[in-house]
Structure formats: structure tokens, C-alpha cells
Amino acid sequence: MRKPKILFSIILLLIVVLIIACVVKGSQKKSVATSISKVEIENNQIENINSIIPQNNSNEVSTINKKEDNKNNSNKKDNKKTSSTEKYKDVNETVYAIAKVHIRKKDNVNSKILATLKTGDTVKRIGIGDNGWSKIEYNNKEGYIYTQYISTEKPPEAQEIDLNIDPNRKIDSSKPMLALTFDDGPNPNSTPKILATLEKYNCVATFFDLGIYMESYPEITQKEEAIGCEVGSHTYAHKNLDNLSKDQILEDIKKAEKVYKSTLGHDLTMIRPPYGNANSTVRLTLNYPLINWDVDTEDWKSKDKKSILAQIKKVGNLDGRIVLMHSIYDSTADAIEELIPQLLKEGYQLVTVSELANYKGVELKTHTSYWGLK
Numbered sequence: 001m002r003k004p005k006i007l008f009s010i011i012l013l014l015i016v017v018l019i020i021a022c023v024v025k026g027s028q029k030k031s032v033a034t035s036i037s038k039v040e041i042e043n044n045q046i047e048n049i050n051s052i053i054p055q056n057n058s059n060e061v062s063t064i065n066k067k068e069d070n071k072n073n074s075n076k077k078d079n080k081k082t083s084s085t086e087k088y089k090d091v092n093e094t095v096y097a098i099a100k101v102h103i104r105k106k107d108n109v110n111s112k113i114l115a116t117l118k119t120g121d122t123v124k125r126i127g128i129g130d131n132g133w134s135k136i137e138y139n140n141k142e143g144y145i146y147t148q149y150i151s152t153e154k155p156p157e158a159q160e161i162d163l164n165i166d167p168n169r170k171i172d173s174s175k176p177m178l179a180l181t182f183d184d185g186p187n188p189n190s191t192p193k194i195l196a197t198l199e200k201y202n203c204v205a206t207f208f209d210l211g212i213y214m215e216s217y218p219e220i221t222q223k224e225e226a227i228g229c230e231v232g233s234h235t236y237a238h239k240n241l242d243n244l245s246k247d248q249i250l251e252d253i254k255k256a257e258k259v260y261k262s263t264l265g266h267d268l269t270m271i272r273p274p275y276g277n278a279n280s281t282v283r284l285t286l287n288y289p290l291i292n293w294d295v296d297t298e299d300w301k302s303k304d305k306k307s308i309l310a311q312i313k314k315v316g317n318l319d320g321r322i323v324l325m326h327s328i329y330d331s332t333a334d335a336i337e338e339l340i341p342q343l344l345k346e347g348y349q350l351v352t353v354s355e356l357a358n359y360k361g362v363e364l365k366t367h368t369s370y371w372g373l374k
């Protein structure tokens with residue numbers, strides 16, 4: 001009788017272990033599901049995060065240094081890979097700098113800077129390494145450049161665009177002016193409220209609308225332009241362009257251009273890239289000026305009228321500034337109702353981005369990012 005009892009106990013123990021294993025697996029799955037939804041939420045908030053710390057892509061060298069530093073750090077584990085003895089595949093070709101980039105003595109970010117190339121400068125490449133560096137010849141000396149910032153393809157030249165200036169609008173160039181800009185719309189609830197306030201005070205702003213919403217609410221985008229505002233594109237689907245290939249960037253922008261033209265009957269002239277992100281691939285691919293901002297109201301973060309107004313007040317002199325807001329929040333619409341008469345009282349003229357560039361003497365060029373027009 002004893003043996004069957006032991007056998008029974010072993011079976012019972014196995015069942016218990018099996019049940020525990022199932023429970024643990026189930027809770028793991030649940031935690032994976034929780035982290036996926038967290039990632040989704042975080043992705044939705046990327047713009048918010050990036051708005052806090054706008055990435056100033058005009059300072060390409062500092063971006064490169066960060067990237068080089070990261071690479072350097074990751075390669076520290078394997079010093080052989082970062083050394084100049086790394087094998088380079090022989091080539092003999094002319095390459096163009098596609099951003100401002102350093103030539104270094106060795107293929108290491110800590111190595112001495114021999115020279116700095118500007119976008120469009122050429123050098124002779126004599127080797128391509130699988131460590132991310134290219135060996136080049138410069139002034140009869142050997143040097144190294146980070147491969148990501150050179151190309152065999154000649155980068156397009158930045159061309160000045162025709163500004164959208166209404167000769168009937170009277171603007172005094174000697175008086176202060178600023179450009180209010182609204183992203184992510186049109187939105188059927190809050191955008192009409194913003195437009196009503198602008199109309200009430202006979203003021204204009206610039207809207208960077210998304211292709212997907214222009215398709216749904218074309219009449220709102222048309223109204224923006226009808227009351228004298230400027231309309232740019234915030235791309236078709238609000239993707240982070242820095243993560244896309246050249247073809248993917250063009251695919252999105254072609255869709256945005258098509259919706260824009262069918263909605264407004266004329267061609268697009270300026271783009272605000274989502275999150276303000278425009279790396280060298282984005283800038284070389286997009287044949288538009290890329291208009292960012294130099295005042296962030298953080299309306300997306302606070303969603304609170306008082307905070308939005310306080311954020312603007314904090315800046316002090318707003319002359320020549322481009323103010324970032326979003327046309328998709330009621331709190332922003334409420335803030336505008338109070339902000340506009342206040343700005344007018346302080347003597348500011350509210351102008352479009354094109355007008356601001358025109359009166360501040362800034363030529364807006366294609367393939368160029370602008371963080372303000374001062």
C-alpha cells in the first residue's frame with residue numbers, strides 16, 4: 001500500500017508544479033502586453049518629449065560627435081575594431097560631405113581634427129571600413145571621416161523659395177512681430193475656435209497641417225487659408241522622418257503634397273517635420289525649407305491655459321520669434337483667446353512665417369532647417 005501512496009504523492013506534486021508554471025507564464029504574458037501598451041503610449045508622446053529638447057540639427061557636428069562618441073563607447077569593448085589597423089576596402093572615388101563634418105587623423109572620435117568640411121565639399125575617398133569610417137585623402141595626407149556623412153551623390157543645392165506675401169496686408173517692419181504656428185490639425189473641435197479668435201482680431205498665423213487630417217477636414221484647412229493664414233505641411237502621417245529611408249520619406253511627402261494640392265489648389269512651400277527632426281538624409285531629400293520654432297509653449301504637455309500663457313510670458317521679448325502650439329487642444333484655443341488681445345496691446349504684429357522671414361530679412365531655402373528666424 002505504501003508504494004501507490006508515494007506514486008500518488010509524486011503525481012500530485014507534478015500537477016502542482018505544472019499549475020505554478022502555467023500561472024507564472026500567464027503573468028509574464030500579461031507583463032509583456034503591459035509593456036507594449038506602454039511603448040505605444042510613449043511613442044504617442046515622443047513629440048512631447050522632443051519638444052522639450054528640440055534637436056538642433058543645424059549643428060550637425062555636435063550631432064556627429066554624439067554619434068561618434070556612442071560608437072566610440074560601444075567599440076571600447078573591442079579596441080581592435082577602432083584601431084587604424086582596421087581593414088579598409090580600397091576605392092578611389094570623389095565623395096561629397098552631406099553635412100558639416102570633421103576629417104580626423106585616425107578613425108577614432110578622440111583623434112585630432114585635421115579639417116572640417118561643409119555640406120557639398122569634396123574629398124577623395126581611398127578606403128571604406130566596416131567600422132563606420134572612410135579613409136580619405138586630404139591635402140596629400142590621409143584622414144578619416146565618418147562614412148554616414150559623406151556620399152558619392154552630389155547633395156542638392158539649397159534654393160531660395162518664393163515667400164507667400166500678401167501685398168494688401170499692412171505690416172510695419174520697424175515694429176515687433178511674431179509668428180504663431182499650430183501643428184497636428186486640422187481638428188474639428190479646437191481648430192475652428194482658434195480660427196474664430198484670429199478672425200475676431202483680424203490676425204493671422206501659420207498652420208502645419210497633417211495630410212491625414214486634411215483629407216478628413218479639408219474645409220477647415222481651406223478656412224485657414226481663406227482668412228489669410230499660411231498653411232504648411234506637417235507631413236502626411238506624422239512619422240519621425242529620422243527613422244525613415246529616403247524612399248520612405250519621399251513616399252510620405254508625395255502623399256502630403258497630393259492632399260495639399262487637392263485641398264488648397266496650389267503647391268506646398270514649407271514643411272514642419274514632426275518632432276522638429278530632420279537629419280542629413282531628411283534635409284537632403286526634402287526640397288523645402290524645414291520650419292521649426294524658437295518658443296515652445298508646451299501646450300501639449302500642460303493642456304492648461306494659464307501654463308501656456310506663463311510659458312510665453314517667460315520668453316520676454318517675442319520680436320522675431322516662431323511660437324510652437326498645437327491646433328488640436330481646447331486649452332490652446334482658450335489660451336489664444338486671451339493671448340492675442342494681450343500681444344496686440346503690447347504692440348506686437350501677428351504675422352505668418354513667410355512674412356516674418358520677409359521682414360526679418362531671412363531667405364528661406366530648401367534643404368535647410370530653421371529654428372527661428374532671428
Ligand SMILES: [Zn+2]
Nearest residue numbers: 047183184274
Ligand atoms: Zn506634430
